[in-house]
Amino acid sequence: MIPPPHGGKLVSIREAKPEDDLGFSPSGEIKVPGDVRVNVRLISRGVYSPLRGFNTLEETDSILREQRLPDGTIWSMPVLLPAGEREFNLARDGEEWLLKDDQGPVAVINITGRFTLDMHDASRHIFGTSDIHHPGVSAFLSMGNRFLAGNLTSVFPHYFPFQDRVMYPKDTRRYFMERGWKTVTAFQTRNIPHMGHEYMHARALESSDGLFINPVIGRKKSGDFRDEAIIAAYDALKAVSYPESRVLVSPVNYEMQYAGPREALHHAIMRKNYGASSFIVGRDHAGVGSYYGSFDAQRNCEAFPDLGIEILKFGEASYCTRCGRVTMIGECDHDHSDRIKLSGTDMRTIIRGGTAPGEMLMRKEVLMAVKSIDQPFFP
Secondary structure: OOOOOOOOOOOOOOOOOOOOOOOOOOOEEOOHHHHHHHHHHHHOOOOOOOOOOOOHHHHHHHHHHEEEEEOEOOOOOOEEEOOHHHHHHHHHOOOOOEEEEEEEEEEEEEEEEEEEOOOHOOOOOOOOOOOOOHHHHHEEEEEEEEEEEEEEEEEEEOOOHHHOOOOOOOHHHHHHHHHOOOOOOEEEOOOOOOOOOHHHHHHHHOOOEEEEEEEEEEEOOOOOEHHHHHHHHHHHHHHHOOOHHHHHEEEEEEEOOOOOOHHHHHHHHHHHHHHOEEEOOOOOOHHHHHHHHOOHOOOOOOOOOOOOOHHHHHHHHHEEEEEEEEEOOOOOOOHHEEHHHHHHHHHHHHHOOOOOOOOOOEEEEEEEHHHHOOOOOOO
């Protein structure tokens, strides 16, 4: 069955307009980086339920140590609001401050605390390392060490890329209900689909009423596929391969942190809020480089039996030349020399090198859709 939202209730924060009389006199303005606006949208539309704002020191410490909020609710990644020295010193509990970025007003927040963090210690908890060469660590350390906590009281509208394609938990839950989907498997990706992905999707549809493909769009690391390429690839795949009545493709504006095991758990919580009853966690989910073991993400998700969403585990996909099809390691007893590896990293390398993957690795329609995009990779 479709699970209840994480924490029991779907969060919704009212949306204001810049010209509205909000009925308050803000205590001040806080200049925030662009990724704060992304988190504000995810909070206000319920994707981060039960959070209503940015974490307190008590919450952050509990998340870092236990991957839970103080009340025991599973939560693996702190959602933090960085502050400059001036705002940090001036802000007081109970005050309402206006968050702004380079594009204008973002949200109004009711301050509930301020704190500093040992950022290298926090990095080791979140990412398993404080190595600045890790892209998630590098971005995390760039926030500084001063943070404000508080709940959002109103948010301002903003046009995000592909907004007409983006659905939020209230929308997807209604969509699933209208179609009679009692079981839904969610799949997250930051890559274009290869035949290994299609294999996982087909297996998921064997046991679920519907498949919810939720590609990540937004800032990623250099070499990852751009938003336009990912959307075009999935549109092409859905047109030639997937049953229209059983598959929903809708992206999410979210910035990858490459935190491996913890981020996999975070991703599962997000899809639970969307209404998915199961979530695919494959090999090296949300990983980068060699920082995590191939199945650390699966093990971390399995460590929380009260998560409330089933984790569908998949191993390494490969094309078996003896079987003439895609299989997972262990599904047939043919030798490794009979296998052609399938991975997002390999597909990026092949395509960036100017070579076309064979059709046993990727559908030609998908490849053509990607090649139609000018500069399909992040620089």
